[in-house]
Amino acid sequence: GAVVSQHPSWVICKSGTSVKIECRSLDFQATTMFWYRQFPKQSLMLMATSNEGSKATYEQGVEKDKFLINHASLTLSTLTVTSAHPEDSSFYICSAPYPWTGGNQPQHFGDGTRLSIL
Amino acid sequence: AQSVAQPEDQVNVAEGNPLTVKCTYSVSGNPYLFWYVQYPNRGLQFLLKYITGDNLVKGSYGFEAEFNKSQTSFHLKKPSALVSDSALYFCAVRDGNTDKLIFGTGTRLQVFP
Numbered sequence: 001g002a003v004v005s006q007h008p009s010w011v012i013c014k015s016g017t018s019v020k021i022e023c024r025s026l027d028f029q030a031t032t033m034f035w036y037r038q039f040p041k042q043s044l045m046l047m048a049t050s051n052e053g054s055k056a057t058y059e060q061g062v063e064k065d066k067f068l069i070n071h072a073s074l075t076l077s078t079l080t081v082t083s084a085h086p087e088d089s090s091f092y093i094c095s096a097p098y099p100w101t102g103g104n105q106p107q108h109f110g111d112g113t114r115l116s117i118l
Numbered sequence: 119a120q121s122v123a124q125p126e127d128q129v130n131v132a133e134g135n136p137l138t139v140k141c142t143y144s145v146s147g148n149p150y151l152f153w154y155v156q157y158p159n160r161g162l163q164f165l166l167k168y169i170t171g172d173n174l175v176k177g178s179y180g181f182e183a184e185f186n187k188s189q190t191s192f193h194l195k196k197p198s199a200l201v202s203d204s205a206l207y208f209c210a211v212r213d214g215n216t217d218k219l220i221f222g223t224g225t226r227l228q229v230f231p
Contacts, residue, residue, distance in 0.1 A: 032217060034218065043208065044208070049218065093161050095161075097217040106152060106154075107164075108164070111160050
């Protein structure tokens with residue numbers, strides 16, 4: 001079945017560091033991927049829609065200069081948290097809809113990245 | 119706007135007993151509904167979906183869900199709970215004509231031996 005791989009699974013770094021998270025679709029091409037943020041014991045908050053070959057679409061309230069998204073190929077989207085601070089610590093999850101879904105197929109999720117900023 | 123509500127933060131059930139995790143939805147047009155499960159420090163795994171057709175949908179790991187249009191509900195069920203079913207469960211609805219998913223707040227299922 002379709003698999004989405006997310007890397008790294010865990011990052012601990014100092015405040016001010018920029019952190020890049022990769023999301024790959026392993027056996028299908030994804031023109032669209034989604035990035036979510038999840039706080040402890042809370043639901044997933046959609047941050048942005050990553051579009052292959054064009055700019056990402058950010059949800060209201062998400063700082064695009066803080067969370068840089070690049071979708072340079074049909075199998076890879078990256079989220080870079082720039083100059084990360086402790087308040088950026090969270091669980092970040094990506095997902096990709098299986099191609100030609102028309103919205104009626106499930107999205108496939110990566111295993112998430114736990115980001116801890118000291 | 120599309121939305122889903124999961125009224126219970128936590129559901130506790132004894133192993134072997136039936137379980138129900140509740141979800142209600144609000145959509146304009148036909149609902150595309152999904153259930154996902156999340157284990158600690160993992161992404162979400164798809165359980166089942168309702169697009170059209172039979173109101174009782176069967177999914178992975180013995181789970182099923184019943185779509186009720188009149189009550190705008192899509193409750194997740196399992197006849198006999200396992201301790202390994204303990205996890206966080208999310209109901210979701212497709213947002214309009216996009217592939218975006220709108221998630222409920224999640225329900226933590228705790229199955230006791």
